Amino acid sequence: MFVNQSEVIKHIENKFGNRLSYVSSPYQNINLPYFKDMDTGIEFVYIPGGEYNMGFSEEEYLQIHRLSETPNISIEEIRPVRKVRLSPFLLSITPVLNSHILNYNNHFGKSVEIDGEDYNPFFCEYSLAESIAENLSSKIPNEEEWEYACRGGRHSLFCFGNSLPAESELEKWLSWDLSSLTELNHNDFGLYGLFFGEWCSNDFTFNLGLGSGTVSGSKAVRGGGALFFPWQDEEWVYCLSAFRMPSKDLLENKATFRLKMEI
Numbered sequence: 001m002f003v004n005q006s007e008v009i010k011h012i013e014n015k016f017g018n019r020l021s022y023v024s025s026p027y028q029n030i031n032l033p034y035f036k037d038m039d040t041g042i043e044f045v046y047i048p049g050g051e052y053n054m055g056f057s058e059e060e061y062l063q064i065h066r067l068s069e070t071p072n073i074s075i076e077e078i079r080p081v082r083k084v085r086l087s088p089f090l091l092s093i094t095p096v097l098n099s100h101i102l103n104y105n106n107h108f109g110k111s112v113e114i115d116g117e118d119y120n121p122f123f124c125e126y127s128l129a130e131s132i133a134e135n136l137s138s139k140i141p142n143e144e145e146w147e148y149a150c151r152g153g154r155h156s157l158f159c160f161g162n163s164l165p166a167e168s169e170l171e172k173w174l175s176w177d178l179s180s181l182t183e184l185n186h187n188d189f190g191l192y193g194l195f196f197g198e199w200c201s202n203d204f205t206f207n208l209g210l211g212s213g214t215v216s217g218s219k220a221v222r223g224g225g226a227l228f229f230p231w232q233d234e235e236w237v238y239c240l241s242a243f244r245m246p247s248k249d250l251l252e253n254k255a256t257f258r259l260k261m262e263i
Contacts, residue, residue: 005033008046012090015263019137020044020090030190034093040103040136044090044261045190052148055081055208056242057155063162064240072234078242080209084144090261091141091149093186094178094193095121096132108135119179121196121256126219126247129199129257138259140201143244145260146222151241152188158239159187159194167230173239174226195239197224197250199257204246218246221255 009022012035020035023043034045056078064071098114101122105112112132114122124132133140141149156162160173172185178193186192200220205212225231225239237243247253 003031003033003046003048005031008033008088012046012263016261020261030188032190034190035090037136039107040100042096042100042136042259043093044259045093046263047089047091047145047149047189049086049088050148050153051083051085052151052153053081053155054084054144054147054242055079056240057081059155060157060240060242063157066162067157067164067236068234071237073237073240073243076207078240078244079207082208082210084148086145086148088263089141089145090263091145091189091191092259093191094181095196095198095256095258096129097178098122101132104132104136117177120176121178121193123196123254123256125253126199126255129255130201133257133259136259138261140199140257141260142202143200143220143222146198146200146258147241149189149191150187150194150222152191154188154241157241159241160185164236170229174229176226193226195223195225195227197227197238197255198222199247199255204244215246215248218248221245221247221250 012020021038023036032046034043036043098116098120099118101112101114150159152159174195175184181192184192200222202220203214204218204220205214222244225236228235
């Protein structure tokens, strides 16, 4: 995938001024520029615009039955497959971390509480996630954007392919310690930590059909396989790129989230 980095960098610098600083890629060899928010330390990667088929395809259906005869997923919730076209945007390369929240508190005079180590994902209710995003002139991605970014241009079951890698490799996808990204795995858009269960901005719909009804009081949540690792059963289904769930199924109604910046 070719991206004219110099044009993208110039456009971002013109739009955001000193708020975002371009940083050369220390983590991955991909032709996508990324930037650091100077107030919080949150790093963003440029997600190129494109078209993809959202949802669980027939090809994926065949592939998943090579892993399990009766996979624990609700097929009707991740269909029908529909074509989606998106413009480019910036997306944080990890979920918002506790360390980012500490910087956010210092910069904005807030007192948001964290739980866990500094480089663990930050979990909160949707209203707080939305408020933090708004204060940072960002948004929480919707499901169309999240799945597109997670797939990273692939049409496979997972962003890492159609099969489950060895546990040593899975640990690099599912690690809760996001302090040393060079030791972890990323998808083809340079995104890390995709499987903690992330808020999406849209309400959860019964299916992916346009005009589908919504589950009362539930936002859409994507990912989640890291919450159950090491897996005892088929919890790997939470790592499917097409996997989705209503927030009513969350423990304590908390999830983590990424920030999206429109460009």
